[in-house]
Amino acid sequence: MSDDRACLPFWEGFEVSDLQVGQDEIQITLVPARDPPVRCSGCRCTGLPVHEYSHRRIRDLPMLGKKVWLHATFRRVACPDCGTRREAVSWLDRHARLTRRLADTVSAWCAKLPVAHVAELFALHWSTVRELDKRRLGAALAALPAAQPTRLIMDEFALYKGHRYATVVLDADTRRVLWIGEGRSRAAVRPFFEGLGPVGCARIKAVAMDMNTAFDLEVRRHCPRARVIYDLFHVIAKYGREVIGRVRVDAANDLRHDAARPPRGQAGALVIAA
Numbered sequence: 698m699s700d701d702r703a704c705l706p707f708w709e710g711f712e713v714s715d716l717q718v719g720q721d722e723i724q725i726t727l728v729p730a731r732d733p734p735v736r737c738s739g740c741r742c743t744g745l746p747v748h749e750y751s752h753r754r755i756r757d758l759p760m761l762g763k764k765v766w767l768h769a770t771f772r773r774v775a776c777p778d779c780g781t782r783r784e785a786v787s788w789l790d791r792h793a794r795l796t797r798r799l800a801d802t803v804s805a806w807c808a809k810l811p812v813a814h815v816a817e818l819f820a821l822h823w824s825t826v827r828e829l830d831k832r833r834l835g836a837a838l839a840a841l842p843a844a845q846p847t848r849l850i851m852d853e854f855a856l857y858k859g860h861r862y863a864t865v866v867l868d869a870d871t872r873r874v875l876w877i878g879e880g881r882s883r884a885a886v887r888p889f890f891e892g893l894g895p896v897g898c899a900r901i902k903a904v905a906m907d908m909n910t911a912f913d914l915e916v917r918r919h920c921p922r923a924r925v926i927y928d929l930f931h932v933i934a935k936y937g938r939e940v941i942g943r944v945r946v947d948a949a950n951d952l953r954h955d956a957a958r959p960p961r962g963q964a965g966a967l968v969i970a971a
């Protein structure tokens with residue numbers, strides 16, 4: 698590449714001083730541009746002396762099917778208010794090893810694909826992608842309006858091949874998951890009602906659940922206005938398991954005893970044949 702610095706518009710405040718294209722990777726060296734003036738990343742003030750320079754290797758969005766590595770030189774300023782601080786960089790978050798546009802793109806893909814697939818797609822470590830996905834989910838959750846449920850659904854599900862259980866509570870009207878906790882005992886679900894508070898609990902009119910005594914007792918204790926509703930699926934499943942199943946076992950046992958004696962009709966037939 699020539700000595701003239703390329704003014705590519707992708708890294709505001711920086712110029713490309715070198716660009717190497719390899720078989721799988723593109724290495725881009727960035728140095729601070731003259732414009733805009735250096736700015737403190739804490740208070741955003743300008744006109745500060747440069748205290749020192751630091752170097753960082755950063756991943757950016759892939760280009761033409763190749764990984765992009767940036768080798769950037771940043772200025773650290775001596776700010777009277779913030780102390781020694783890295784300059785403000787519009788395309789890179791503090792302490793980040795990925796550019797903001799790469800982080801945003803990876804986060805957007807996490808809404809569509811499993812984390813492992815996204816990690817493979819962008820050749821990033823699984824934990825890096827997982828962290829970005831957690832941040833995306835946290836932001837999405839924070840943007841939701843505060844839940845004010847009046848009708849709940851409580852259910853349990855198995856963890857670790859059925860050795861342990863967890864409980865999930867949903868808003869029956871919005872289908873939004875409100876709470877998940879490990880365990881299915883009264884003590885395990887109590888934090889949900891404590892978090893909901895007396896006003897929130899008083900707002901609850903109905904709670905659908907399986908025929909779990911712990912849920913039932915805990916709802917009646919915290920939600921004075923709530924009606925407990927056993928959902929039809931669990932009622933039929935329990936009826937099939939405990940009533941129909943019992944009748945079938947009893948009937949099978951009766952038939953087994955009968956089978957020990959020769960059937961009456963068969964004995965008569967033998968007599969006639971003789």
Ligand SMILES: [Zn+2]
Pocket residue numbers: 737738739740741742776777778779780782
């Ligand atoms: Zn400052």
